[in-house]
Structures are given as structure tokens and as C-alpha cells.
Amino acid sequence: MFRAVIGLEVHLQLSTRTKMFSRCRADYFGEEPNTFTDPLTLGLPGTLPTINREAVELALMFGLALGCDVEGFTQFHRKNYFYPDAPKNYQISQYDRPIARDGHLMVGGRRIGIRRAHLEDDAGKLIHPTYADYSLLDLNRAGMPLIEMVTEPDLGTPEEAREFLHLVRAIAQALGVSDANPEEGKMRCDVNVSLHRPGEPFGTKVEVKNLNSFKSVQRSLEYEIARQTRVLEDGGRVTQDTMGWDEGGQRTFVMRTKEEESDYRYFPEPDLPPLVITPEWVERVRAAMPELPAAKERRLALAGLREADAFTVAYDVELSRFLDEAMTHGADAQKLANWLLGDVTGWLSERGTPLERSRLTPAHLAALVRLVDGAAITGKMAKDLLPEVMEGADPEVLVRERGLAVVTDTAEIEAAVARVVEANPAVVANIRAGNAKAVNALFGQVMRELGGKAKPELVRDLLGARVAVDG
Amino acid sequence: MFESATTLSAAVLRGERRPTDLVEEALSAAEARAHLGALISLVPDAREQAARVEARLAAGETPLLAGVPVVVKDNLNLRGSRTTCGSRILSSYVSPYTATVVRRLQDAGAVIVAKGNMDEFAMGSSNETSAFGPARNPWDVSRVPGGSSGGSAVAVAAGVVPLSLGSDTGGSIRQPAAMTGVYGFKPTYGRVSRYGLVAYASSLDQVGPFARTASDLALSLDAIVGPDDLDATSLDTAPRFREALARDVRGLRFAFVREALAGNTSGVDAAMARTREVLEGLGATVTEVSLPTLEYGVAAYYLVATPEASSNLARYDGMVYGSRAAGVREVNASMSATRGEGFGTEVKRRVLMGTYALSSGYYDAYYSKAMKVRRLVADDLARAFADADVLVTPTSPFPAFRIGERMDDPVAMYAADVDTVIANLAGIPAVSVPAGFETLDGRELPVGVQFLAPALADELLVSVAAAFEAATSGAFLREPPL
Numbered sequence: 001m002f003r004a005v006i007g008l009e010v011h012l013q014l015s016t017r018t019k020m021f022s023r024c025r026a027d028y029f030g031e032e033p034n035t036f037t038d039p040l041t042l043g044l045p046g047t048l049p050t051i052n053r054e055a056v057e058l059a060l061m062f063g064l065a066l067g068c069d070v071e072g073f074t075q076f077h078r079k080n081y082f083y084p085d086a087p088k089n090y091q092i093s094q095y096d097r098p099i100a101r102d103g104h105l106m107v108g109g110r111r112i113g114i115r116r117a118h119l120e121d122d123a124g125k126l127i128h129p130t131y132a133d134y135s136l137l138d139l140n141r142a143g144m145p146l147i148e149m150v151t152e153p154d155l156g157t158p159e160e161a162r163e164f165l166h167l168v169r170a171i172a173q174a175l176g177v178s179d180a181n182p183e184e185g186k187m188r189c190d191v192n193v194s195l196h197r198p199g200e201p202f203g204t205k206v207e208v209k210n211l212n213s214f215k216s217v218q219r220s221l222e223y224e225i226a227r228q229t230r231v232l233e234d235g236g237r238v239t240q241d242t243m244g245w246d247e248g249g250q251r252t253f254v255m256r257t258k259e260e261e262s263d264y265r266y267f268p269e270p271d272l273p274p275l276v277i278t279p280e281w282v283e284r285v286r287a288a289m290p291e292l293p294a295a296k297e298r299r300l301a302l303a304g305l306r307e308a309d310a311f312t313v314a315y316d317v318e319l320s321r322f323l324d325e326a327m328t329h330g331a332d333a334q335k336l337a338n339w340l341l342g343d344v345t346g347w348l349s350e351r352g353t354p355l356e357r358s359r360l361t362p363a364h365l366a367a368l369v370r371l372v373d374g375a376a377i378t379g380k381m382a383k384d385l386l387p388e389v390m391e392g393a394d395p396e397v398l399v400r401e402r403g404l405a406v407v408t409d410t411a412e413i414e415a416a417v418a419r420v421v422e423a424n425p426a427v428v429a430n431i432r433a434g435n436a437k438a439v440n441a442l443f444g445q446v447m448r449e450l451g452g453k454a455k456p457e458l459v460r461d462l463l464g465a466r467v468a469v470d471g
Numbered sequence: 472m473f474e475s476a477t478t479l480s481a482a483v484l485r486g487e488r489r490p491t492d493l494v495e496e497a498l499s500a501a502e503a504r505a506h507l508g509a510l511i512s513l514v515p516d517a518r519e520q521a522a523r524v525e526a527r528l529a530a531g532e533t534p535l536l537a538g539v540p541v542v543v544k545d546n547l548n549l550r551g552s553r554t555t556c557g558s559r560i561l562s563s564y565v566s567p568y569t570a571t572v573v574r575r576l577q578d579a580g581a582v583i584v585a586k587g588n589m590d591e592f593a594m595g596s597s598n599e600t601s602a603f604g605p606a607r608n609p610w611d612v613s614r615v616p617g618g619s620s621g622g623s624a625v626a627v628a629a630g631v632v633p634l635s636l637g638s639d640t641g642g643s644i645r646q647p648a649a650m651t652g653v654y655g656f657k658p659t660y661g662r663v664s665r666y667g668l669v670a671y672a673s674s675l676d677q678v679g680p681f682a683r684t685a686s687d688l689a690l691s692l693d694a695i696v697g698p699d700d701l702d703a704t705s706l707d708t709a710p711r712f713r714e715a716l717a718r719d720v721r722g723l724r725f726a727f728v729r730e731a732l733a734g735n736t737s738g739v740d741a742a743m744a745r746t747r748e749v750l751e752g753l754g755a756t757v758t759e760v761s762l763p764t765l766e767y768g769v770a771a772y773y774l775v776a777t778p779e780a781s782s783n784l785a786r787y788d789g790m791v792y793g794s795r796a797a798g799v800r801e802v803n804a805s806m807s808a809t810r811g812e813g814f815g816t817e818v819k820r821r822v823l824m825g826t827y828a829l830s831s832g833y834y835d836a837y838y839s840k841a842m843k844v845r846r847l848v849a850d851d852l853a854r855a856f857a858d859a860d861v862l863v864t865p866t867s868p869f870p871a872f873r874i875g876e877r878m879d880d881p882v883a884m885y886a887a888d889v890d891t892v893i894a895n896l897a898g899i900p901a902v903s904v905p906a907g908f909e910t911l912d913g914r915e916l917p918v919g920v921q922f923l924a925p926a927l928a929d930e931l932l933v934s935v936a937a938a939f940e941a942a943t944s945g946a947f948l949r950e951p952p953l
Contacts, residue, residue, distance in 0.1 A: 039568050043786045045561065045669040046548045046570060050703045078782050080829070084802055089785035133800070137790070265829035267838060270673035270779055272703050 002195040002232060004225050005202055006155035008217075010168060012147045012178040013122065013186040014058045020121040020145035021049030021092060029184060033127075033138035041143045043087030048271050049121075051076075055145040056099070058177045059119050060277065060285045062147055063100025065171050065292055066114045071277050074099045076119075076269040081262050084135075085123040087142055094118035095266045099277070105171075106294075107164050113152030122146050141185075147178070153192065153202070158221035162214050165189065166315065170293045173317035182213045189217050194238070195228045203228070204238040208245055208252055220245045223252055296320055303333040309341060318355045322362050329366030336369055343383065347390050359392035368395045375455050377404060404453065413458055416449040417466050431467055439463060472496050473950055476539045476633040476687045480580070483528070483538040490521040490528075490538025490582060497540035497584045500631045504953070508606040509616075509625035510585040511545045512553045517584045524580050534580025535694050541576055542626040542635040545586035546593055546669040547678070549573050556669050557589040557601035557619075560787045560794055560813025570667020571699045572636065572678050579694035587635060588622025591815045592784060593643055593671040595619050596887040597877065600817040605874055608651060609951035611914040614871040617647030617887075620681070624651040627681040628951060634691050635681045640671050641772050642866075642891025644679045645903035649866035649919025652905045652949065654682045654936060656692065659926050660898035661706040664699035670783040672776035673704075675895040683948060685937035688902070689713045692933065706927075715930035720938040721754035723931075725922075726859035730765040731890050735868045738909020742918040743865060746906050749942050750863075760859060764851040765893060767844050769885055772892040773821075774828050774841030781825030787813060820881065849897040856925045861935055864890040866903040866919035870911065890921060900929040904936050905947035917947070 019026050021040060028036035040047040063070040077095035098118035105112050124142035128135045149168070155161045169187060172180040180187040189212075194205035206228070208220045220243075228238050242261075243252040291299070297314035300323070301307060313319045319340060326336045344365065348358055368389055371377045377385075377399055385404075389395050398404065420442050421428055430438045439460075446459050472479075472493075482488040494517050501510055514520075517540075524538050543549065546556045548566040555561045573583060590600040598606040598621025606621040608614040609629040616625045620637025624647035627635050637644040639657040648655025656679040663678045670676060680691035689712035697709040732743065750757050789795030789809035796808035814822070828837035855862055867887055877884040894901035906920035924931045940948070 042791055044566070044568070044792065045554060045556065045564070045786070046546075046566075046667040048666050048702050050701060080782050080785060082785065082788065082803070082806060084788075084790050084806075087786065087791055089788060090782050135802070139791075263831045265778075265782070265826065265831075265834075267778060267782070267829055267834075270704075271670075 001197070002229055003198050004156060004221070005153045005194050005196060005205075006157075006161050006221060007153040007192040007205075008151045008155065008161060008164065009190040009192070010149045010165065011188040012062075012149070012172055012180055014055050014145040014147060014178055015176060016052055016054045016058065016145050018052055018054075019143040020052050020055055020119065022047075022143060024143060026144060028140035031140060033136070033140060036140040037142070041087065041139055043089075049092055049269070051272060051275060052145060055119060056275065057285050058145075058175075059099045059117065059147055060282060061175050061289050062172065062177045063103065063117055064282070064286055064289065065175060066100070066103035066105055066117065066149075068100035068103030068114060068117060070100050071279055071282055073097055073274050073276055075274045076272045077266045078269050080265040083123070084137060085126050085142070087124065087139060091120055091123070092269055092272070093120035093148075097274070105164065105167055107155075107160060107167060110154070110160070112154045112164055115150045115152050117147050117149040120146050120148060153194075158218040158225070161191065161221055162218040165214050165217060167293070170315035170317060174293050174296070174320070175290055185212065188212055191217055191221055193221055193224050193228070195225065195232060203232075204240050206238060206241055206243055206252075208243045209255065211245055216245055216247060219250060220252055223250065227252070293320075300333065303327065305333050305337055309334070309337045312341060313337060322355060326362035326366045329363050331366035331369040332373065335373065336365060339365055339369065343386055344390070347386065358390060360390050361392070364389050364392075364394055371395055371399060378456065381453075410458070410462065413446070413450065413454055413462050414466070416446050416454075417459070417462050420445045420449065421463075421466055428467055439467065442467075472500055472540075472633065473630040473683070474633065475684045476536060476682070476690055477684065479633060480535065480537045480539050480690070484533055488538065490524040490580075491518065493538050493540050494518055494521040494582050494584060497632050501585055501626075504609075504629045504631055506607070507609055507612065507625050507629055508588055508604050509622040509629065509631060510542065511555055511557065511588050511601075511603050511622065513585045514549060514552050514583050516551060517582055520577065520582045524582060527580065532580075534578070535690060536576065536579040536581040536634070539581045539634060540584045540632045541581045542585045542587045542623055542632050543573055543576070543583055544589050544620050544623045544635070544637045546589060546638055546671075547573050547586075547636060548667040548669070549583055549586070552583075552586065554586070554669065555603070556593070557591040557603060558813065558815070558818070559602040560789075560809070562602065562794060564793055568667065571664035571701060572695050573667060575695050575697070576636070581634070581694070584632060585626070587620065587626055587637070590619035590621070590643075591818050592669070592780070593619040593638055593640055593676075594780070594817050594821050596642070596646060596884050597872070597874075598622065598647070599874060599878055600815055602815060607874070608871045608916075609953060610652065610916050611871065611912075614873050614916070615650070617650035617867070617871060619643040619647075621647050623681050624648055624653060624655065627651075627653050627683060629953060630950065633683060634687055636678055636695070637681060638668055638671070638676055638678050639895065640675045640677075640776060641895050642888045644681065645866050645891050645901060645919070645921055646887060648681055648903040649905075649921075650871040650917060652917030652919075652947065652951065654680075654685065654688050654905065655903045655919075656680055656688055656932070657894055657901050658692070658696065658929050659706070659900045660895075661704050662696045662709070662900070662929060664697075664702040664705050666699055666701035670779075672779040673783060674779060675772075675776055677895070684945075685933065685940045686713070686716055688936060689716050689933050692929070696929075710930040712930050712933045715933040716937045718934040720750075720935055722756070723860045723935075724756045724758065724858065725750050725861045725863055726758050726760035726855060727863045728762045728765065728855075729759050730762050731864035735865055736870065736909060738870060738907060738916070738918050739865045739868060741909075742907030742920055743863075746863065746920045746939075749939060753938055753942055758859065760855045760862065762851055762855055762862075762893070764844070764848045765889070768848055768892045768896060769889055771841045771844035771848065772888065772896060773824065773885065774837050775845055775896065777821045777825030778829045778838050779825065781822045781829065784814075784818065784822055789813070817881075845896045848893055852893065852897045852899060852923075853925075860924070861931065862923040864921045864923070866890060866921040870909045870916035870918055894923055897926070899926050900924050900932055902932040902936055904939055906939075907947060
């Protein structure tokens with residue numbers, strides 16, 4: 001039986017204010033093509049790169065989060081290739097002196113090695129209008145800072161690869177290093193996969209490039225593993241090709257063969273002196289690092305969250321941001337998580353609204369939990385209020401304005417109980433004859449009498465006492 | 472105009488001369504000397520620049536180069552002006568921004584009147600590779616002015632302007648300065664910002680001035696040096712050059728580089744001998760030093776410069792700017808045709824050479840080895856500077872050669888750089904000082920001597936140039952027979 005050996009290359013677009021090597025503004029997303037450029041972005045003659053310190057610090061933070069070695073010399077190299085989306089026809093990247101080296105990430109208890117993470121500038125975007133015999137070029141993205149992270153071939157299954165990417169995204173988002181949003185092209189992935197029999201040397205690897213969703217990473221790996229298995233079982237040999245992923249056909253296709261690989265003619269970027277990362281600089285960055293998902297998971301577990309919920313929340317930047325703020329409003333953590341992961345998530349996903357764009361505030365959710373906890377309203381009432389709270393209503397205001405507060409006045413409940421007991425002698429007799437379940441019919445009537453607003457436990461207690469007393 | 476920038480700016484500040492008049496004088500001189508091919512284009516707003524300087528003077532400013540007309544090499548960007556680099560591929564390219572060094576000249580009150588002719592992308596030692604035709608030596612128009620900053624040298628030598636800027640990658644300021652009889656200064660790498668200088672070989676390129684007097688050299692250097700946030704390789708500090716003008720050179724130790732004393736023409740030998748006497752007369756110590764790596768300089772230079780050039784020139788593909796080959800639809804074919812049509816022979820030769828040297832399997836044998844030799848040259852120079860304050864060589868082994876004479880023999884052409892490339896490889900400052908004439912075919916041709924100083928000791932070279940000029944009463948600073 002064959003075993004898969006998988007390695008990943010992940011590109012993350014950094015959340016900097018300006019581009020990697022110039023002062024050109026970086027917040028181009030959704031803007032008109034070619035409006036976020038400057039002489040350097042356009043590759044005009046005579047322009048020079050300068051290193052964006054913010055990008056370096058974000059890369060340091062990311063490297064530290066992955067347990068990488070980040071100290072010492074780091075250097076930029078030019079990667080030369082002709083392509084119209086690269087205005088200089090070279091990319092400023094890193095070669096043998098990447099900013100971060102030798103880290104790891106635990107995935108489901110397994111240690112996945114991080115070989116390196118380096119900084120580089122992004123290319124522009126070619127647009128191929130349908131039925132046109134020309135292409136268009138948008139250079140807004142050109143020069144944006146990227147981290148390219150390369151793993152060791154430590155991943156064993158497509159699911160594990162997907163889980164790894166999920167963790168990487170959570171870390172990048174928690175640190176504010178990158179939006180890591182594949183849909184916006186801010187997280188892109190190449191996969192390397194080969195098959196071998198355990199105990200034998202690694203097989204020939206195939207690279208699948210430009211995967212822009214976690215799903216296509218998983219699907220393309222599944223497809224390649226199946227394809228390579230067939231090739232090997234038929235006695236064939238896997239060729240070292242670079243593949244693309246056909247999203248429509250859900251299959252890989254050959255982009256270029258090994259012979260067509262470019263020679264990038266890397267050499268040290270003469271316009272940038274080597275960058276020395278001092279221990280002091282590293283410590284400053286470390287001190288300013290936001291909480292990592294793993295630490296958050298531990299903290300939430302200590303705050304009383306179930307293990308599974310702590311994991312789910314900690315590795316989702318929006319959920320954890322929301323829960324952390326809701327917890328400051330004095331509501332029980334697990335109960336908040338129950339709402340958040342249950343009804344709230346359900347309501348949002350039905351409507352396709354992400355949490356960060358919903359009108360629900362952490363304070364309102366906390367108020368809802370407190371109202372139920374303090375027995376001011378019932379769980380059922382809270383659920384009924386949820387749709388309005390999701391639309392931005394303050395549950396405390398709703399309860400006050402509509403007089404929804406639970407009846408806890410014992411005298412009022414006792415009066416209702418008395419009325420119901422008197423009106424139903426047959427049922428009472430039935431109960432006293434030993435049919436305990438019959439009490440539910442009376443309970444329902446009492447609740448109706450009180451407009452559903454009575455505290456159920458109180459009603460049960462008083463009803464039980466009354467039926468017994470009269471006996 | 473053969474008056475110095477020092478004289479002109481002083482007169483302007485006294486109100487005796489007007490910048491708007493000086494710009495007209497420079498423009499008429501440019502027209503009268505058009506046959507020399509010194510200029511690729513006139514700057515469209517030169518007169519407006521002069522008017523703006525006058526407004527600044529009226530507002531009480533006293534800029535250093537008040538109203539001084541200046542030519543800059545056509546690889547320096549000036550907003551709204553063509554920046555061709557002497558190449559067909561950029562023949563109609565108009566820059567939307569200004570180089571830091573050009574802005575500094577303007578901030579100092581200078582008026583940029585024209586862009587100087589040059590070898591295409593600064594690749595050449597004779598100005599003959601320019602797509603706009605050669606510049607001619609004012610001392611003998613059948614001869615080259617040297618290169619690659621030939622046009623900037625000629626503009627100063629022929630009295631079009633008192634000052635100009637060139638760029639020096641392997642000798643491209645000093646060699647034409649020597650061949651046209653003016654001063655040419657290559658600062659320490661990083662002294663002058665490269666932002667806006669179109670790159671030929673980034674780790675070697677440095678901008679510097681041409682001038683007809685040592686004090687103009689100091690004046691222009693004071694205007695252009697200094698740190699620049701836009702150039703990561705620029706140095707944090709700047710010397711004060713004018714203060715160095717009057718500094719005594721008595722007791723300084725000069726060492727003549729033995730390997731550079733052989734293989735020169737008799738006029739160059741004579742200039743070297745005379746220089747030795749002048750220095751001794753100034754009370755300096757003169758010795759000789761051996762620089763065994765000198766002979767490897769040119770080889771190392773071409774294997775450092777051309778790989779960088781192959782990458783630096785990759786951007787000229789006609790996609791976003793510059794000329795694009797007509798009638799080609801497919802993108803790769805278009806880029807190839809554009810570069811095939813747009814680049815001249817020498818540029819293609821160097822791009823191919825550099826691409827080859829960086830290619831997988833050759834990198835170690837060529838680029839990597841050249842970087843090691845570069846290190847050895849720098850070490851060799853450092854050792855020489857342990858016993859000497861200033862090193863002395865000829866700027867060029869020979870005076871100006873005839874147009875066409877070396878064009879078919881690139882290796883002979885490259886040999887013209889033998890004494891100059893070491894300064895670029897080591898990043899140290901060097902100046903070419905007018906030091907004599909050699910008569911060939913009945914025409915007097917200027918000869919230059921090169922002084923080299925350790926990194927960061929730029930101002931020392933200004934002291935030397937000024938002392939040498941004073942000691943020889945400016946005997947070698949003559950107007951060419953126009």
C-alpha cells in the first residue's frame with residue numbers, strides 16, 4: 001500500500017499600510033485597477049526598493065509564532081523571470097537567507113516542520129477578458145508584501161493538509177499578520193505530493209500550483225494521490241511535473257514539465273543591504289505579540305469552556321474576538337459559547353452573514369445570557385428574542401418595554417395554581433391516584449394563565465405542593 | 472560660458488547676473504556647440520526653472536548654486552523631461568519623477584538646462600554606443616570624448632555649462648573627464664543617492680560631478696551628497712567639501728601604483744612624472760606601491776556589472792512604458808521583438824554575458840568567483856592604504872582615441888577602464904584631475920591623473936585637487952580650440 005508524503009507552500013499577503021518596498025498605499029482591495037501605484041510599483045527606470053519595517057516585523061511575529069529561528073542576517077535576492085505581471089521582470093524575494101527558519105506547528109498531536117518563511121513582493125494581476133484577443137494588467141497588487149512559508153514533507157493526508165492550513169490561517173489572523181482570506185487572494189497555496197511504500201525512499205513529487213481555497217487543496221491532493229496510485233499500480237512512473245487545478249473538472253492538469261522549469265538566476269539584491277535582526281529587535285516584537293490561538297485555547301479552557309468549544313473558538317479569530325469581549329460583560333463563558341456556536345452560528349449561516357458583519361454585539365449576547373441566568377426570562381423566551389437581538393436589538397430593552405420579565409411573585413403563581421386545581425378536580429384525582437405525569441396538563445394550564453412568563457421551576461414546586469396539600 | 476559656477480553663483484547672489492540670463496547663455500552655447508553631440512535633449516522648462524530661482528532670490532534665499540546652469544546625464548530622471556539613457560528603447564520616455572540628486576541640485580538653485588549624451592545605458596567607454604550618435608571631443612572632433620558620461624564631460628569642457636553630472640560604474644565619469652581636460656569625481660559608494668539614476672550595475676553605480684575648477688567640484692559635491700531615505704545603500708553622513716579646499720597636503724603620503732605605470736602612452740607617462748614632482752613640491756611624501764590585483768579588475772568588473780545589468784535592464788519590455796515593437800500580438804514575442812529592436816549591440820552583448828554568468832551551472836564559475844576577486848581587490852587596496860593616504864594612477868592609459876577605432880574590438884575598449892574599475896569594485900572615492908596634454912596628429916589632447924582615497928575620505932581628494940591646481944597655476948585647465 002502506498003503512503004502519501006505532502007508538503008505545502010503557503011503565500012500570505014501581509015496586512016501592512018504600505019507595499020513591501022515602497023511608500024505606495026496597500027489598501028487597494030476593491031479599488032479601480034492601477035490606482036494604487038507609484039514609480040516603484042510600475043518598475044519605472046531609476047526607482048529603488050526600500051524595506052518596509054512593518055512587513056519585517058509582521059514576518060518576525062509569524063516566524064516566532066511558528067517557533068522559527070529569526071535572528072541574525074537576512075538578505076534579499078532577485079528572482080529573474082519574464083512575465084508581464086512583473087513590472088521589473090524580477091521578483092525581490094529571499095533565497096538562502098530567509099527571515100525565518102526551522103519552525104514547527106502541531107497538528108492533531110503531530111509535529112509538522114516549517115522549513116522556512118521568507119518575505120517577497122507580489123506580482124500584479126493579468127485579466128483575460130472573455131472573447132478578447134488581448135489581456136489587461138492591473139498593478140494594484142504588484143509590490144504587495146507576501147510571506148512564503150514552506151513546510152517539510154511531514155503531512156500525511158489531504159485532511160491533515162487542510163487542518164494545517166486552518167491552523168496557519170488562525171495564527172495569521174490572531175496576530176494581525178494577514179487577513180489570510182483565500183477568497184481575496186490573500187492566502188494562496190501550492191502543494192507537493194508524492195507516494196511511496198513505507199520503508200522505501202520518497203517517490204517523485206508532483207507540484208500543484210495556485211490553489212485558492214482549502215477545499216481545492218484537499219480535493220487536488222485526493223485527486224493526485226488517486227492518480228499517482230493508479231500510475232504506480234499499473235507499473236508506471238510518476239513524472240516530476242508542475243500541475244494546475246481545474247476547478248470545474250475537479251482534476252489536475254500538466255502546466256509544465258521538468259524540462260520547462262525556468263532558471264531564475266537568483267543573485268543578491270544589490271539595492272538592499274543585508275538586514276540584521278538583532279536579539280533586541282526580536283524581543284521587542286515578541287513582547288508586542290497578540291495572544292496566539294494555542295494560548296487562547298488554554299485560557300478559555302481555564303475559564304470553563306469545554307475542550308472542543310475552546311478549540312473551536314480559539315482557532316477562529318472572529319469567534320474568539322467576540323467571545324472575549326462578551327466575557328468582559330460578566331456572562332458565563334460556556335453559556336456564551338453555547339449560544340455563539342449554536343443558535344447564533346445557525347442564524348448567521350442560514351443567512352450567509354459572517355459574524356463580524358452581523359449586528360449582534362457581544363454586550364447584547366452577554367445580556368441575553370445574564371437575563372436567563374438571573375431567571376429574569378426563560379430560555380425559551382431568550383430563543384424567541386434572538387432574531388431581534390441578532391438584528392441589533394438590546395435584549396434588556398426588549399424585556400423591559402414588552403413587560404416580558406418572568407413572574408416570580410409567588411402569590412401570583414399560587415393564585416393561578418389554585419384556580420387551575422379547582423377547575424380540574426378530575427385531573428387532581430388522577431394525580432393523587434398515582435399518575436404523576438398528569439401533573440403536566442395542569443402545569444401547562446398554569447403557564448398559559450401566566451402568559452408563559454412564569455419561572456417553570458417555581459410553578460412546578462407550587463403546583464406539586466398544592467396538589468399534595470389538598471390531599 | 473567658461474566662467475566657474477563659484478563665480479557665477481556669487482555674481483547672481485550679488486545681483487550682478489540673473490538666472491534667466493544665464494539660462495539663455497547656456498542655451499545659446501548649447502546651440503553653438505550642437506556639432507559636438509553633447510546633449511540628447513534640452514529640458515523643456517529650463518527657463519521656468521530659472522524664473523523660479525529668481526523668485527527664491529527675491530524672497531531672500533541664498534542658494535549655493537544660485538542660477539548656475541547644469542547638464543545632467545540622460546540616465547538621471549527629471550520630471551517632465553525625457554530620460555532616454557542613450558537608448559532607442561526609451562527614446563520617447565518622459566519621466567514622471569525627479570531623481571534625488573537632481574532635486575538637490577535644483578534645491579541648491581541650479582537650473583537643469585539639458586540632458587547629456589551617453590553610451591547606451593552607460594555601457595561603453597567612448598560615448599559611441601549612444602542611439603543618438605556619438606559625442607565628439609572638443610579638442611579633436613574626430614575623437615571620442617570618452618564614456619559613458621561623454622556628453623556631460625563635453626558640455627563642461629566646451630563651455631556649455633560650468634557643471635554637469637555623470638554616473639560612474641567603472642570609470643564613466645573619470646575617463647571622459649581625463650579625455651576632455653576637466654575634473655571628474657566618483658564619490659564613495661553611497662555618498663550620493665542613486666534614487667532616480669537609471670541603474671546599470673547597482674552595486675557599482677555612483678553619481679558624481681564634472682567641473683572645470685577644484686572649487687566648483689567642492690561646490691557641486693556639497694550640493695548633492697547626503698543621506699536619502701529612498702536609497703537603502705546611501706550613507707548616513709556627508710562631509711563638507713568646501714572646507715577641504717584650503718586644507719594643506721603637506722606630509723600626506725601618496726603612493727603611485729606600480730602596475731599602472733606600465734603600458735601607457737608617452738604623454739601619460741610624462742603627466743605621471745610631472746604629477747610626482749608637483750606633489751613633492753607640495754611637501755607630500757611620494758612612494759610606490761604594488762597592487763597585484765589591478766590586472767584582474769576589468770575581468771571581475773565585467774562579471775559583476777553584467778549580471779546586475781542583465782537583471783536591471785529586464786524591465787524594458789515595452790509593456791508598461793517605453794517603445795514597443797509594432798505588429799507583434801503574442802506577449803513573449805512582443806517582449807523579444809521590443810528588446811531586439813530597442814537595444815543596441817553593446818547592451819545586448821552585456822545582457823547576454825550577464826545572463827550567462829548567472830545561469831545555473833555557471834554562477835559559481837563566473838558571478839561567484841568575480842565577487843571573490845572583488846573582495847580581493849578591496850583587500851589589496853586596503854593594504855595599500857595602510858601605508859598611503861592617497862593612491863595615484865593615470866585615469867586612462869591613453870588619451871582620446873578616434874571615433875570608430877575600438878568599436879570592433881570590445882576587449883580593447885574594455886581595457887580603457889583598467890585603472891578606474893578598482894575604485895568601483897572597492898566602493899572607494901576617486902577623482903580625475905587634468906594633468907597634462909599629449910600631442911597626437913598635431914592636436915593637443917588632455918591627459919588626466921587619478922587620485923584614489925579610502926572609503927569615506929572623499930573630501931581628501933578635493934584637498935588634493937585644489938592643491939594640485941594651485942601648485943600648477945591651473946596650467947592644465949584650458950579652453951579647447953573651438
